Structures are given as structure tokens and as C-alpha cells.
Amino acid sequence: MKKLKITKIESIFVGAKTPGVGLLSNRNYHYVRVHTDEGITGLGEATLESHDHAVAGALKDLECLVIGEDPTRIEYLTEKMVKQLFWKGGVIKGSAIAGIELALWDILGKVSNLPVYKLIGGACRDRMRVYVNGWSGGSLDPAVIREKAQIAMAAGYDAFKFSLALPVWNVNDPANLRKIELVAKTIRETVGPDAMLMYDGHGRYDADLAIRVGRILEEYNFTFFEEPCQPEDEEGLAKVASRLDLPVATGERLSFLPEFKRLLTRNCASIIQPDIGHSCGFGTALKAAHLAEAFNAFIAPHGPMSPVITTISLHLDAAIPNFLIQERLFLNDWRNEVITEPIQVKDGYVTLNDKPGWGIELNEELCKEHPAIPSYTPQLTRPDGAVCDW
Numbered sequence: 001m002k003k004l005k006i007t008k009i010e011s012i013f014v015g016a017k018t019p020g021v022g023l024l025s026n027r028n029y030h031y032v033r034v035h036t037d038e039g040i041t042g043l044g045e046a047t048l049e050s051h052d053h054a055v056a057g058a059l060k061d062l063e064c065l066v067i068g069e070d071p072t073r074i075e076y077l078t079e080k081m082v083k084q085l086f087w088k089g090g091v092i093k094g095s096a097i098a099g100i101e102l103a104l105w106d107i108l109g110k111v112s113n114l115p116v117y118k119l120i121g122g123a124c125r126d127r128m129r130v131y132v133n134g135w136s137g138g139s140l141d142p143a144v145i146r147e148k149a150q151i152a153m154a155a156g157y158d159a160f161k162f163s164l165a166l167p168v169w170n171v172n173d174p175a176n177l178r179k180i181e182l183v184a185k186t187i188r189e190t191v192g193p194d195a196m197l198m199y200d201g202h203g204r205y206d207a208d209l210a211i212r213v214g215r216i217l218e219e220y221n222f223t224f225f226e227e228p229c230q231p232e233d234e235e236g237l238a239k240v241a242s243r244l245d246l247p248v249a250t251g252e253r254l255s256f257l258p259e260f261k262r263l264l265t266r267n268c269a270s271i272i273q274p275d276i277g278h279s280c281g282f283g284t285a286l287k288a289a290h291l292a293e294a295f296n297a298f299i300a301p302h303g304p305m306s307p308v309i310t311t312i313s314l315h316l317d318a319a320i321p322n323f324l325i326q327e328r329l330f331l332n333d334w335r336n337e338v339i340t341e342p343i344q345v346k347d348g349y350v351t352l353n354d355k356p357g358w359g360i361e362l363n364e365e366l367c368k369e370h371p372a373i374p375s376y377t378p379q380l381t382r383p384d385g386a387v388c389d390w
Contacts (some may be wrong), residue, residue, distance in 0.1 A: 002036065005036060010034075013031075016373075024046045025049045025378065026376040029305065032102070034104060039108070045123055048095040048278065051092055090257070091253060093255070098279065114356060114359055115355060115357065119375075128323070129325045131160060133162075134304060142182065150190065158347035162187065168388060171206060185220065187220075188221070201213065205232040211224070218244065249270075251263060254274070254278075257287050264292060289308060299317075309345065311341075315358065326350075
């Protein structure tokens, strides 16, 4: 076949408001389509909440490195995008690189007439376990939480993550600790003793407060404690991990392999959560998975964005031996239909189709019905006026 050449990088924004009580972010899904001279296109995602313009600008900066190149030289082009503009960047550039890199894998799969997971060794499993996030809408009301949990269970889920987007006092915050315990207790009583539960700290806590939170989670048999501290606080993460009988999970804000290495070598976490849409793409996430395997650590990819990044993540999940569970946002509305092969959850699992590339395309008409919206991320402040992490 004639060697392909990249001719265009296209950004597509789809406005996706998140239902709830105002403590969750409203975002635009940012899709990246790579065009070639033979008419073959690839689909990627570069969604980074509240940073739409920054990522779009980074994509424009990267165009000069890939236009005219062979899209099947994925590792080479990733190296170019990371290294050849001097500044390797952080999550903004990592998301832009990912959008392009993911589209290149889709093209390679289509050219090879194989799904991506078969290009990297084939499936280790027949189906992938998923947990649901965003299902409670951020509510603190036990009656609402019970109702929302039952709706999620009826939709096929048996694993649940929640987070409380509340400003906190450092070191000790009895009022917030009681709220966390009430919600944890309500969920456990509703979903039963065998359901997997996860808590996302969102990096809101210092190590001492995180340990107090973790001890509450231990009482209700949680599977892991996600981002108890900020990801750059490696000493704090290691302290929390050493003091709790509860696995620490982190990694969604990282973009480069050495960052994942430090988490593992410094005993910060035993569950690694690469976000394929932020960490320069599929290749870095695959390398991080192999690195984690050497440390007997597990992979639970971050993925509360659109069904595109969830589907892409499932190709990684299928192919790695140390996969634990896949995150998925609760989408019981039009957002689940944004792709041509909507994800179906059955008994807590999902499966992949065998179509080439990612096996999906955008539902173009539906995307056009939902133009970009103003993005929104809640801003948290303590009663003294101090700024808190959301």
C-alpha cells in the first residue's frame, strides 16, 4: 500500500454538561481527528477540563512536527512531539500529544485491519471490569445517594467510586470526616458487602488528614483510596500508603514515564492510574503498565471523560496482565451515544468489538447537536477565604 501522509489535524468540541448539584465539572469533549492523503482518518481525545483553549493552542504548535509525516510511525512522531520543541511540557502538552498519538493508533489499526489491542499482543481477558463515577451527582443527602446507587446498579454496575468536593481544613477536619463516613456508610449499606467501593480524594488532603480519611474507608472495606494527596507530594503519598491497610491509587495527572517510575520506586502507590488522554497517549500508558507489572502493581486507568477515551482505555485493559478495573463516568443520556458503538455494561463488565482501530467513530450528527459550552470547574474556599483544591 502507498505510504500515507498526514495532511490535517482537526479539533472537534462537543459540549457535555455534567448533571448534579454543581460540585462536578462541566466540560467540552475535545476530539482530535488526524486526516491523511488517502482519506483514512484516525480518532483521538484530548479532553482537559477548563483548559480547552490551551490544549487547542498546543495542538496548533505541534502541527508542524507531524504534517507530511507517515502516521504509522507512532513512536517516532511521539518522540518528535515530546522532544523537538525543547519544552517537554506538562499535562496541557501531554493532552495535545495524546490527542494526535491516539488518532495515529486508530489509523494503524485501520491500515492493518486489526483492533489496536491485537497490535500489542492480543487480549489477556474476554471482558473488562468497570466501576462507575459521577453516579451520585455529588449529593450528600443519604436518600438521594441510595436512589442514585440503585439506578446505577440497575444499569449494570457493581463497583462505585465517589468523591466529596468540599473545602477542608488541614490536618484534622471532624465535620468533613463525619460527612465522608455518612456517605461511605450509606453507599455500603445500599450496594451490599461484595460491591467494590473506591474513594477519590482529588488531592484535597495533606498526609495527616488523608490518613484519618483512609481509616474511615478501611472500616467500610474500600478497594482503594485515590489521590489522597497531590501527585507531586510523593513523600505524603508514601506516608499515607505506609500507614493504611488500604491501597493508594494515583497517576491521572502525570504525563511522562519517569513520573510513574517515581510513584513505584518511592512506594507511593500500588495502583497506578494513567489517563491515556493526558499522558502523551497510548504508548506511554502501555509502558507505565509494563513498569508497574515489574513492581507487582496494578493498572486502573483514569477515564471520567467521554466514551471515546473509555473505549481507547479498554484496548489497554484487554492487553495487559496487571489490569485491575476501568473507570467510567455514569452516562445514562445522549453522551453515551456520542460514538457509533455505545458502551454497554453488563454485570459490571464491558467487552470490545473486533473492528479495526479503536472500533468506533463519532456520531457526527449528535456531536453537531451539542456545540461547545463554557467550561466550569467548581472553586472551593474555606470559611477563612483560603483557596482549596477541587
